[in-house]
Amino acid sequence: MAVLLETSIGDIVVDLMLEERPKACLNFLKLCKMKYYNYCLFHTVKGNFIAQSGDPTNTGDGGTSIWGMRDGDGQRFFAAEKVPRIKHTNLGCLSMVNDGKGRHSSQFFISLGTELDYLDAQEHTVFGAVSEGFDALQKLNEAYCDKAGRPYRDIRINHTVVLDDPFPDLDGLAIRSRSPSPTADQLKSSRVGADEELDNYKGMSLAEIDERIKEQETAAHTTVLEMVGDLPDADAKPPDNVLFVCKLNPATTSEDLETIFSRFGAIDSCEVIRDKKSGESLQYAFVEFERPEDCEDAYFKMDNVLIDERRIHVDFSQSVAKVQGKPQQGSAGKNKPEFRLKARERRGNDRYQMVFDDLDTAALVTSDDVTHSKDKRSRHNTTASSHSSASSRSTGDGQKGERHGFAESGRSSRWDSHDRQQQQQHSSSSNSGGGRSHAKSHDQPGGGRRSRSRSRSPHDSSSSGSRRKTLDHHRRHRDDRDDDRHSRPSTSERSSKSSGSHRDDRQRGDDRDRRGRDDKRYDSKRR
Numbered sequence: 001m002a003v004l005l006e007t008s009i010g011d012i013v014v015d016l017m018l019e020e021r022p023k024a025c026l027n028f029l030k031l032c033k034m035k036y037y038n039y040c041l042f043h044t045v046k047g048n049f050i051a052q053s054g055d056p057t058n059t060g061d062g063g064t065s066i067w068g069m070r071d072g073d074g075q076r077f078f079a080a081e082k083v084p085r086i087k088h089t090n091l092g093c094l095s096m097v098n099d100g101k102g103r104h105s106s107q108f109f110i111s112l113g114t115e116l117d118y119l120d121a122q123e124h125t126v127f128g129a130v131s132e133g134f135d136a137l138q139k140l141n142e143a144y145c146d147k148a149g150r151p152y153r154d155i156r157i158n159h160t161v162v163l164d165d166p167f168p169d170l171d172g173l174a175i176r177s178r179s180p181s182p183t184a185d186q187l188k189s190s191r192v193g194a195d196e197e198l199d200n201y202k203g204m205s206l207a208e209i210d211e212r213i214k215e216q217e218t219a220a221h222t223t224v225l226e227m228v229g230d231l232p233d234a235d236a237k238p239p240d241n242v243l244f245v246c247k248l249n250p251a252t253t254s255e256d257l258e259t260i261f262s263r264f265g266a267i268d269s270c271e272v273i274r275d276k277k278s279g280e281s282l283q284y285a286f287v288e289f290e291r292p293e294d295c296e297d298a299y300f301k302m303d304n305v306l307i308d309e310r311r312i313h314v315d316f317s318q319s320v321a322k323v324q325g326k327p328q329q330g331s332a333g334k335n336k337p338e339f340r341l342k343a344r345e346r347r348g349n350d351r352y353q354m355v356f357d358d359l360d361t362a363a364l365v366t367s368d369d370v371t372h373s374k375d376k377r378s379r380h381n382t383t384a385s386s387h388s389s390a391s392s393r394s395t396g397d398g399q400k401g402e403r404h405g406f407a408e409s410g411r412s413s414r415w416d417s418h419d420r421q422q423q424q425q426h427s428s429s430s431n432s433g434g435g436r437s438h439a440k441s442h443d444q445p446g447g448g449r450r451s452r453s454r455s456r457s458p459h460d461s462s463s464s465g466s467r468r469k470t471l472d473h474h475r476r477h478r479d480d481r482d483d484d485r486h487s488r489p490s491t492s493e494r495s496s497k498s499s500g501s502h503r504d505d506r507q508r509g510d511d512r513d514r515r516g517r518d519d520k521r522y523d524s525k526r527r
Contacts, residue, residue, distance in 0.1 A: 001025065002131070003032050004161040007042075008154065008194035010136030012110075014094050014128045018166065021081050021127035024096050024104065026167050028127065030066045031106055032160040033169075035176045039186040042140065042155040044148075047112065050119070051140045052097065053157060054107035056186075063106035070172040077103035080125050088116040092130030092137060098123050112141050154194040231320060241292045242317040243299060246284040248272065249308035254285065260307065261287050265294025286317055 005012040016025040031037060036056070043060055044052040055062045068076035080102045088095065093111040096104040102123060110130060111119065130137065143151045159179050169175055192198065201209045225231040245257065258270035272285040289295040295316075303314040 001029070001166060002163040003029065004163060005037075005133075005157055006159040006161070007136060008156045008158060009139040010133055012133035012136050013131050015131045016094075016128040017086070017126075020084055020086065021125060023078060023081055024125055024127035027065050027067075027078065027104070027106070028096075028108070029162055029165050029167060030170065030173060030175075032162050033165065033175050034066075034069075034173060035160065035179050036069075036106065037157050037160050038179055039182050040157050041189075042157075043150055044109075045112075045140055045143050045145050045151050045155070046149045047141050047143075049112055049116065050109040051112055051137075051155075052107065052109040054097070060107075065105050066170060066173060068105070070170060077101075077105050080104055080123060081127075082123065082125075085120075086126040088119040088124075088126060090114060090129065092134065093126050094128035094130065095119065095124040095126045098125070110137065110140075112137060151191070153192040153196075153198075154189050156194045236320045238316070238318045238320055239288070240316070241289045241295045242319075243287045243289075243295055243302075244284065244315050244317040244319070245287060245302075245312055246315075247310055247313050248281065248283045248285060249310040250281045250283060252281070252308045252310075256308075257285055257287065261289075261298055261302065264289070264298040264301070266290040286319070 001016045001018055003014050003016065005014065016028065018025050037054060040053050040056055041058040042051050042053045043055060043058050044050070052060070057063075064073070064076040065078050067078060068074075077099060080096070080098060082102075088111050091111060091114055093116075095109055095111070097107040097109060098104065104125060109124075140155065143155060144153070145151050187193075201212065204212070219234075222231065222234045226234045243261075248257075252272065254270050254272045257272060258267055261267060261270065266289065268288045268290055270285065270287045273282045274280060275282060287295075287298070289298070299314055299316060302312070304311050305314075306312075
């Protein structure tokens with residue numbers, strides 16, 4: 001005997017074991033003839049194990065036998081048939097579900113694996129086997145299920161057809177000649193419906209699929225913008241009669257732009273956007289026409305046009321600020337929309353990024369920039385020349401000091417020896433009577449030799465005194481500069497080494513006093 005199960009994933013034909021399991025087969029056949037299994041879900045599906053159904057409540061706890069339907073709930077279960085013992089060794093075994101007490105009702109399952117010894121130990125009664133429809137069993141095996149084994153997409157038994165019934169009908173059972181229409185409760189589901197189409201692109205071409213995907217992405221982005229407050233509504237669309245004009249010259253005004261664009265049609269408003277604080281042009285504007293046709297005509301003809309030595313760029317406006325923007329009173333007494341960005345504060349350096357052609361970059365250099373660069377170069381040259389002159393003077397003075405035999409850190413003994421040498425030179429020059437010195441060559445620190453020829457009188461005290469004063473001034477200036485450089489510690493050094501810095505200042509002060517005393521001693525000896 002055979003029964004056809006029409007499911008949402010395919011047909012399954014099962015052969016029944018009438019001789020081995022007559023009571024289980026009688027129960028199953030009569031329930032199928034009564035259309036009891038119609039629209040029952042496979043509520044428990046476990047891969048390579050079982051697929052369970054037969055419960056009209058789709059919970060796994062309901063169902064009754066034909067004797068329970070005829071005699072009441074007291075006869076809901078019937079005793080299991082244990083002899084002969086048939087094991088779950090093959091794929092597609094049809095078995096009645098044991099309630100744990102050796103009884104069966106209406107629930108059954110189909111094995112999805114082989115050698116399932118666990119089911120044999122639970123005394124589930126095998127009463128049939130699948131003869132056709134193994135592809136449907138494969139789909140049951142591949143079904144996506146939750147942790148409890150319930151498929152995310154409903155798998156239903158739509159109809160049951162008894163191909164041959166050797167048993168007579170029981171009295172009191174309503175045998176149906178045709179399947180009844182399903183009720184709302186039978187088709188109700190919290191998951192994906194069995195008849196619900198998951199492939200939203202079925203029967204569509206690749207171009208149509210791409211367009212549908214773009215529409216979905218746009219809808220998702222619009223919803224996000226509405227949530228963050230950038231759009232007043234998800235269905236809000238930018239106006240089709242407004243142009244966005246950018247790359248403007250800062251000198252271009254709203255009146256100039258309105259005069260230029262008015263040749264395409266009547267203009268409701270034309271506004272160059274300016275900074276709220278400084279009032280400077282942000283170099284972009286919005287032009288609103290009365291008719292969308294005029295706006296489209298201006299879009300095609302005004303793009304890349306030269307206005308005030310700048311090539312502008314024109315595009316359709318994507319701003320919806322007009323929807324929530326407060327109307328402002330125009331010069332003609334009409335309410336003009338105020339095009340502005342919402343929920344965004346402009347920073348000082350956050351300006352519109354402009355892109356210029358190669359020919360337009362020359363116009364960016366203004367007269368103020370040229371004047372500023374010239375002043376900067378002149379100040380740099382003046383500073384460089386002053387530094388070079390100061391360094392040459394210091395170098396000459398240093399050479400003079402080195403030629404006279406004293407250094408910055410000289411001692412009194414060196415001054416005495418130098419005085420004796422000078423006295424000898426003076427006496428020798430006075431004896432010769434010439435009063436003029438011959439050429440001298442001095443060794444330079446770099447290893448070269450430098451010859452200098454200069455004439456002076458050994459008794460010219462005014463010139464030597466002036467040179468000494470210049471040398472002393474330069475030496476003190478250099479000492480003060482070194483002291484200032486060393487006396488500027490960092491913040492951490494000032495906080496952690498304040499006592500050490502005071503001690504160093506005292507030491508440097510003592511050094512300056514000592515050098516001052518040496519200079520005075522040298523001057524007195526010279527005199």
